Amino acid sequence: MQQSNIRIARIAAHINPPNLQMVEEDLGLERVNCRAKGASSGFKVAILGAAGGIGQPLAMLMKMNPLVSLLHLYDVVNAHGVTADISHMDTSAVVRGFLGQQQLEDALIGMDLVIIPAGVPRKPGMTRDDLFNINAGIVKTLCEAIVKCCPKAIVNIISNPVNSTVPIAAEVFKKAGVFDPKRVLGVTMLDVVRANTFVAEIMGLDPREVDVPVVGGHAGVTILPLLSQVKPSCSFTQKEIDYLTDRIQNGGTEVVECHSIAMVLCSSIMFESAFGCILQAKAGAGSATLSMAYAAVKFADACLRALRGDAAVVHCAYVASEVTELPFFASKVRLGRNGVEEIYPLGPLNEYERAGLEKAKKELAGSIQKGVSFVKK
Numbered sequence: 294m295q296q297s298n299i300r301i302a303r304i305a306a307h308i309n310p311p312n313l314q315m316v317e318e319d320l321g322l323e324r325v326n327c328r329a330k331g332a333s334s335g336f337k338v339a340i341l342g343a344a345g346g347i348g349q350p351l352a353m354l355m356k357m358n359p360l361v362s363l364l365h366l367y368d369v370v371n372a373h374g375v376t377a378d379i380s381h382m383d384t385s386a387v388v389r390g391f392l393g394q395q396q397l398e399d400a401l402i403g404m405d406l407v408i409i410p411a412g413v414p415r416k417p418g419m420t421r422d423d424l425f426n427i428n429a430g431i432v433k434t435l436c437e438a439i440v441k442c443c444p445k446a447i448v449n450i451i452s453n454p455v456n457s458t459v460p461i462a463a464e465v466f467k468k469a470g471v472f473d474p475k476r477v478l479g480v481t482m483l484d485v486v487r488a489n490t491f492v493a494e495i496m497g498l499d500p501r502e503v504d505v506p507v508v509g510g511h512a513g514v515t516i517l518p519l520l521s522q523v524k525p526s527c528s529f530t531q532k533e534i535d536y537l538t539d540r541i542q543n544g545g546t547e548v549v550e551c552h553s554i555a556m557v558l559c560s561s562i563m564f565e566s567a568f569g570c571i572l573q574a575k576a577g578a579g580s581a582t583l584s585m586a587y588a589a590v591k592f593a594d595a596c597l598r599a600l601r602g603d604a605a606v607v608h609c610a611y612v613a614s615e616v617t618e619l620p621f622f623a624s625k626v627r628l629g630r631n632g633v634e635e636i637y638p639l640g641p642l643n644e645y646e647r648a649g650l651e652k653a654k655k656e657l658a659g660s661i662q663k664g665v666s667f668v669k670k
């Protein structure tokens with residue numbers, strides 16, 4: 294093969310990734326010879342729903358992650374456009390695009406980590422559970438392909454309603470006889486990110502130094518911040534606890550629409566600056582995407598560091614759990630080479646948190662059952 298042809302193949306492949314295979318075949322090139330030299334060691338990561346509001350910034354941030362050697366971007370629309378765009382970034386991960394159901398399995402073969410933000414987002418007036426009818430089927434189909442192509446991958450589920458989509462994923466894996474509860478994780482990191490930010494705001498701290506455990510699930514009252522366990526240790530008034538709990542539980546709604554309680558608080562001097570952005574909430578244009586991409590990458594990076602063998606990687610996640618009587622629950626987990634290595638107990642709760650836990654469990658039980666029944670039916 295002439296050197297000039299190899300160079301042309303490289304350029305064509307970068308300009309139009311769908312042509313990559315064709316160009317390689319025409320020129321008799323091995324795919325591996327036809328791409329920029331990526332990180333020789335590193336992890337293979339697939340994003341399913343990569344062309345969406347979360348998917349695009351998530352793909353960009355994962356392309357910047359030095360632990361990633363191969364990044365597969367799958368969507369039912371615009372996957373190649375996003376791939377072409379992101380592939381120009383001069384970071385080491387090699388990026389490939391996969392479009393439509395017929396390319397789903399190719400996108401998944403050999404992956405170490407699969408991140409799923411595929412599905413519809415909320416509009417004002419909707420609950421996350423209102424997304425069930427569409428997103429349940431999407432997550433089920435994607436997990437059926439994971440079962441076939443990379444059953445040992447760590448799976449990070451972002452698609453809502455997370456309280457039900459994680460049980461759906463687990464049922465799909467169980468049905469195929471490959472369920473490993475250590476490897477299926479619902480991403481609740483955005484609740485922690487928000488909680489850290491909101492606590493830092495009112496305590497005058499740097500959010501990077503704040504750690505708020507948020508347990509339960511990922512919808513309304515199932516999002517349970519444990520403010521008695523905040524690090525560094527903080528003392529809150531009851532008014533602050535009410536405000537923080539409400540704002541953390543309704544952070545998603547604050548982005549989707551103007552949350553009514555937030556609007557009331559907006560008029561108070563204490564919270565005015567924190568709510569300066571409320572009037573410009575997305576109002577029909579979707580839900581959190583940028584903060585979610587940030588949170589998803591923070592969590593995915595933790596999973597990859599743990600896969601690499603780093604010690605003491607601890608984060609909250611919604612997983613198969615025995616921490617309560619429910620089969621799934623979000624709490625602090627230690628991540629390791631096999632996914633979830635250890636699930637920590639909730640620790641001492643105060644009366645306010647115990648009452649919140651009871652409410653959370655009641656709602657979670659229904660959402661879990663709904664997910665399980667969807668696959669079993």
Ligand SMILES: NC(=O)c1ccc[n+]([C@@H]2O[C@H](COP(=O)([O-])OP(=O)(O)OC[C@H]3O[C@@H](n4cnc5c(N)ncnc54)[C@H](O)[C@@H]3O)[C@@H](O)[C@H]2O)c1
Pocket residue numbers: 341342343344345346347348367368369370410411412413414415424428431450451452453454455480481482483484511579580581582585
């Ligand atoms: N876990 C969380 O904390 C959290 C936070 C924010 C949003 N979400 C959820 O994430 C999901 C995505 O939100 P978004 O704002 O990115 O939505 P979006 O509509 O902007 O993007 C979704 C993407 O999924 C793709 N898609 C649809 N069906 C698919 C399929 N069968 N296979 C592959 N891709 C498919 C769409 O083409 C689109 O590109 C929503 O369900 C939303 O509620 C979760």
Ligand SMILES: O=C(O)C[C@H](O)C(=O)O
Pocket residue numbers: 414415421453483511544545546548549580581
């Ligand atoms: O609120 C939503 O619908 C999206 C997401 O779950 C969030 O918490 O921002």
